[in-house]
Amino acid sequence: MRSSEWSYRSDSFWSNDNVAETGCLSIIVLGASGDLAKEKTFPALFHLYCQGFLPPSEVHILGYARTKISDDELRNRIAGYLLGERSSSPSEDVSESLKLVKYVSGSYDSAEGFQLLDKEIAMHEISKSSQEVSSRRLFYLALPPSVYPPVYRMIRKYCMNKSDLSGWTRVVVEKPFGKDLDSAELLGSQIGELFDEPQIYRIDHYLGKELVQNLVISRFANRFFLPLWNCDNIDNVRIVFREDFGTEGRGGYFDEYGIIRDIIQNHLLQVFCLVAMEKPVSLKPEHIRDEKVKVLQSVLPIKDEEVVLGQYEGYRDDVTVPDHSNTPTFATVILRIHNERWEGIPFILKAGKALKKGRYTCSI
Numbered sequence: 001m002r003s004s005e006w007s008y009r010s011d012s013f014w015s016n017d018n019v020a021e022t023g024c025l026s027i028i029v030l031g032a033s034g035d036l037a038k039e040k041t042f043p044a045l046f047h048l049y050c051q052g053f054l055p056p057s058e059v060h061i062l063g064y065a066r067t068k069i070s071d072d073e074l075r076n077r078i079a080g081y082l083l084g085e086r087s088s089s090p091s092e093d094v095s096e097s098l099k100l101v102k103y104v105s106g107s108y109d110s111a112e113g114f115q116l117l118d119k120e121i122a123m124h125e126i127s128k129s130s131q132e133v134s135s136r137r138l139f140y141l142a143l144p145p146s147v148y149p150p151v152y153r154m155i156r157k158y159c160m161n162k163s164d165l166s167g168w169t170r171v172v173v174e175k176p177f178g179k180d181l182d183s184a185e186l187l188g189s190q191i192g193e194l195f196d197e198p199q200i201y202r203i204d205h206y207l208g209k210e211l212v213q214n215l216v217i218s219r220f221a222n223r224f225f226l227p228l229w230n231c232d233n234i235d236n237v238r239i240v241f242r243e244d245f246g247t248e249g250r251g252g253y254f255d256e257y258g259i260i261r262d263i264i265q266n267h268l269l270q271v272f273c274l275v276a277m278e279k280p281v282s283l284k285p286e287h288i289r290d291e292k293v294k295v296l297q298s299v300l301p302i303k304d305e306e307v308v309l310g311q312y313e314g315y316r317d318d319v320t321v322p323d324h325s326n327t328p329t330f331a332t333v334i335l336r337i338h339n340e341r342w343e344g345i346p347f348i349l350k351a352g353k354a355l356k357k358g359r360y361t362c363s364i
């Protein structure tokens with residue numbers, strides 16, 4: 001492929017073949033009481049609302065979790081975050097968007113909770129039936145992967161879209177997909193038995209970050225970089241994630257997984273792949289995936305002496321963390337790739353919580 005075909009064209013790079021759909025859209029955030037929902041999912045929905053992608057005549061948003069709170073309590077939590085000191089969201093937009101939000105409390109494995117959820121969704125679908133009728137249901141799992149299996153089953157059994165209406169049911173799952181190969185394969189087969197592949201969306205939100213998206217463009221559309229990107233010109237690559245805050249009540253999820261599964265195995269490894277992979281045949285997702293897989297297959301076994309683990313002081317003071325936890329909150333690991341381009345070059349991946357400075361960098 002000629003390099004001119006790689007030049008950045010927002011239309012061809014980002015566009016998809018989706019035809020605009022209309023009718024009732026229900027977005028259900030499971031784990032709505034949690035950190036991801038508050039800090040990422042609801043703010044993302046708010047920005048979509050502000051850009052006109054979530055018209056109130058068609059859309060409603062339901063939060064679901066075990067915590068017993070009212071609609072207003074959930075709305076206040078979200079508003080508190082959206083109107084916090086780091087935000088410049090206009091308060092009228094926030095209060096208008098929050099009118100779309102309701103909350104249902106229930107457990108992740110009880111028929112009762114999911115029947116109630118289904119009833120609530122159906123009620124909104126009926127109330128919006130003056131619009132073109134359809135039932136589009138998007139379930140977003142802002143939950144630890146340990147609760148995915150019962151949730152898949154409950155959605156499948158009680159909450160699928162109504163087949164007499166046009167539309168669909170889709171499920172969005174967050175990283176990490178399991179704790180190890182066995183649990184990842186098990187999760188994959190469990191969801192695969194209940195939903196078809198086009199219904200399943202797996203997310204790593206680092207792939208949506210500007211820096212990460214620009215990496216592909218810089219590497220393959222920039223003729224200056226193309227001949228330099230190899231072990232003759234690069235001495236080492238450092239991919240670093242630092243957070244200046246700790247688990248802050250997320251110990252329930254974090255302690256079971258640790259920093260390697262929470263950050264390195266997914267976010268940093270994705271960046272690693274984009275830096276190290278060969279040029280894909282095209283920018284189609286499957287072509288990029290194929291090149292990432294080849295790089296991962298060329299990584300040499302990690303040496304013990306090239307790994308450092310640590311836990312920040314005070315981690316165990318978090319009430320959601322077990323008193324004797326040995327879970328790492330910091331890790332550095334050196335990856336080495338056995339191929340012509342990268343022979344001998346260390347890729348240093350480092351991630352830590354509760355460090356002095358918060359920042360995310362990729363230095364080459």
Ligand SMILES: NC(=O)C1=CN([C@@H]2O[C@H](COP(=O)(O)OP(=O)(O)OC[C@H]3O[C@@H](n4cnc5c(N)ncnc54)[C@H](OP(=O)(O)O)[C@@H]3O)[C@@H](O)[C@H]2O)C=CC1
Binds near residue numbers: 032036037144205250
């Ligand atoms: N936080 C973030 O910025 C990001 C998180 N993620 C991923 O999202 C998922 C959730 O993360 P996050 O929101 O931070 O985690 P939280 O610990 O905040 O968990 C989310 C919610 O899940 C429920 N929950 C927590 N632990 C358990 C448990 N052991 N069993 C059953 N329910 C539980 C709680 O709701 P309740 O008790 O009310 O039911 C909680 O509010 C993880 O897979 C994480 O990797 C991905 C990207 C970013």
Ligand SMILES: O=C1O[C@H](COP(=O)(O)O)[C@@H](O)[C@H](O)[C@H]1O
Binds near residue numbers: 205243262360
């Ligand atoms: O996936 C996760 O990411 C966040 C950090 O995301 P960022 O976009 O704010 O950099 C991290 O705090 C969390 O532990 C992890 O699960």
